[in-house]
Amino acid sequence: xxxxxxxxxxxxxxxxxxxxxxxxxxxxxxxxxxxxxxxxxxxxxxxxxxxxxxxxxxxxxxxxxxxxxxxxxxxxxxxxxxxxxxxxxxxxxxxxxxxxxxxxxxxxxxxxxxxxxxxxxxxxxxxxxxxxxxxxxxxxxxxxxxxxx
Numbered sequence: 001x002x003x004x005x006x007x008x009x010x011x012x013x014x015x016x017x018x019x020x021x022x023x024x025x026x027x028x029x030x031x032x033x034x035x036x037x038x039x040x041x042x043x044x045x046x047x048x049x050x051x052x053x054x055x056x057x058x059x060x061x062x063x064x065x066x067x068x069x070x071x072x073x074x075x076x077x078x079x080x081x082x083x084x085x086x087x088x089x090x091x092x093x094x095x096x097x098x099x100x101x102x103x104x105x106x107x108x109x110x111x112x113x114x115x116x117x118x119x120x121x122x123x124x125x126x127x128x129x130x131x132x133x134x135x136x137x138x139x140x141x142x143x144x145x146x147x148x149x
Contacts, residue, residue: 020117027109031102037073038110040066041103044079044095051090052081078102 004011025035033041039059044050050058056066070093073079078099084090095103118126 020113023113024110027113028106031105032076033078033102033106034069034072036069037078038103038106040069040073041078041095041099041106044093045100045103048094049092051084051092053090055093073099 006012006015021035028035028038040055043055043058052066052070053063055061056063059066070079070081074081077096080094080096081091082094084092118129121129
């Protein structure tokens with residue numbers, strides 16, 4: 001068996017994914033945020049007061065995973081959980097003012113990383129790359145969703 005060519009599309013894609021993860025992880029860590037938390041913060045920033053079940057569905061995560069994340073985020077002062085007044089079985093999640101500020105900071109950092117990633121590419125090249133990314137995503141997504149049924 002031959003070793004993977006470091007210049008192959010597959011190897012380059014893995015290297016890019018790894019570098020992106022390290023850069024974002026380092027940035028999140030400086031802010032006291034774990035890698036899975038920004039999507040949850042963004043979801044609440046956009047639509048505050050969602051139930052834990054709604055968050056789990058929209059983020060495509062298991063409910064127990066969301067519960068664990070929320071406990072950690074609540075302890076850090078990013079979110080607060082409140083019983084629904086109309087239905088005591090439902091717990092609604094709200095982003096705190098500190099969470100909102102952090103969310104804005106994280107979003108700005110993500111935009112900065114995106115600018116760095118795609119600097120030197122023309123708008124046409126970015127558009128072509130976007131189409132390629134969507135095609136790759138769809139190629140990988142289809143078998144996973146078919147097996148989940």
